[in-house]
Amino acid sequence: MRITEPGYVPPSEEYWMALMTQGEFAASPAPEAEPEEIWEGLGMGRGRPIPMPSPEDLESGEPDWREARALLESGQLLKVTVVGYNRGGLIVQAERLPRGFIPASHLLQFPNALDGPSRQSALARYVGQTLQARVIEVDEVGGRFVLSERLAYQDQARIEALLAELRPGQIRRGVVTKVTTFGAFVDLGGFEGLLHLSEMSWGRVIDPGALVRVGQELEVLILDVDPAERRVQLSLKRLQPDPWETVAQRYQVGQVVEGVVTTVTHFGAFIQLEEGVEGLLHVSECGDEGVSHPREVVREGQRVQVRIIHIDPAARRIGLSRRGLASASKSGDEHTTS
Incomplete structure (x- = not known):
């Protein structure tokens, strides 16, 4: 062939x-x-x-x-x-x-x-x-x-000319040429920059292919340009507001909210309250009675009610508790309320 x-x-x-x-x-x-x-x-x-x-x-x-x-x-x-x-x-x-x-x-x-x-x-x-x-x-x-x-x-010559004109902070339009487990490559007009999965969304990204596809046109932000190493780092999420900058306007200590369990570890569970904002439900706050492991009461994908007990926007941390709310736990088919 x-x-x-x-x-x-x-x-x-x-x-x-x-x-x-x-x-x-x-x-x-x-x-x-x-x-x-x-x-x-x-x-x-x-x-x-x-x-x-x-x-x-x-x-x-x-x-x-x-x-x-x-x-x-x-x-x-x-x-x-x-x-x-x-x-x-x-x-x-x-x-x-x-x-x-x-x-x-x-x-x-x-x-x-x-x-x-x-x-x-x-x-x-x-x-x-x-x-x-x-x-x-x-x-x-x-x-x-x-x-x-x-x-x-x-x-x-074309690559060198393009690298010379690229500057951090610029917004460029490109085409996705390849999607990998760690992100995607975007052609900026003769040179490919890397859109790492950590820069694709303010939320948790597990599969880059769920967000972008080969051939898709994107507007991306130039994060860094290294002509010597011929590397350009891109961001998609930074073209959108950082939800943590206004988190204090939407959440207060004592408020009962509903979220989805994203990760369960031996020390607690992470609960997504909205895209890009997750809080920690520590094992000591998993219920009214002693819980040796969070998996005894929650699982990934489950929708649960939690109470906010701590907010630190600068550190991007929210502390959660289920004490007094264990009976209000809901299935994954229910809708979020606050």
């Missing part, structure tokens, strides 16, 4: 004929043969798929086509070593990846007007050098792995 970057124009078959028939240097014109005939002669015809390597194959040095495809899909840059050349361009290698090819037209600084011995000499000077490149074509069936130094440079 051939996968290419959108809008990519592949190098002509002349490149491939030179690559596969002349090895690592150009000494004569390409043979007069149909491209498919050459591929068939190398055992790489269209009708002969190349099997995906097993973990054992990878350990023994077989190229990892899965990683090659992942690099194409992500657009991530990689460093390759030039191990040879032919009249069409450079032959390159990176650890564990298939042997690749950079067409001369995709080299950053190469005088394409050169011909003959001068062209061969110019290409030969690249051997042994390390280049930064971007994958532009992966053809597992045909065994083709094509890269571009020019596009890698363009990406670099």
Whole structure:
């Protein structure tokens, strides 16, 4: 299966004929043969798929086509070593990846007007050098792995320009490109920033995928920019008011409220009173009679009535009690009242 970057124009078959028939240097014109005939002669015809390597194959040095495809899909840059050349361009290698090819037209600084011995000499000077490149074509069936130094440079310039203009406190619009267990990555226009799960909502976030999805457009706040490390930290929750800043306006000591148990530990249970505001029901306050473990009286997901016995907005803490209210505990189907 051939996968290419959108809008990519592949190098002509002349490149491939030179690559596969002349090895690592150009000494004569390409043979007069149909491209498919050459591929068939190398055992790489269209009708002969190349099997995906097993973990054992990878350990023994077989190229990892899965990683090659992942690099194409992500657009991530990689460093390759030039191990040879032919009249069409450079032959390159990176650890564990298939042997690749950079067409001369995709080299950053190469005088394409050169011909003959001068062209061969110019290409030969690249051997042994390390280049930064971007994958532009992966053809597992045909065994083709094509890269571009020019596009890698363009990406670099765009990224550097974007990082230079990003400032903490800015609000930017981006697109979610990946959702993980620890957050989401958001493309800000050529560079991805990290939206950590702790910055997704003022409330407790267990599954980032429940809040954002790949392809979704978001407005995010720039928290921090580190050009040296190429890291940008983002926030979604800080575009909304912090509920703790006004918590004293909504809750008072002695007030009986209803909330949902989110976490039960040996020392108590955390009760969510509203999104972003949780209070602690200490084990000593779980009931009128002695309770050795909170699970004896509450469970995650249960809706319970509690009394507020302490409020400290600065420390983001609310103390709760069920003393005298144990009989008022309700099921998870009931509605919150205050």
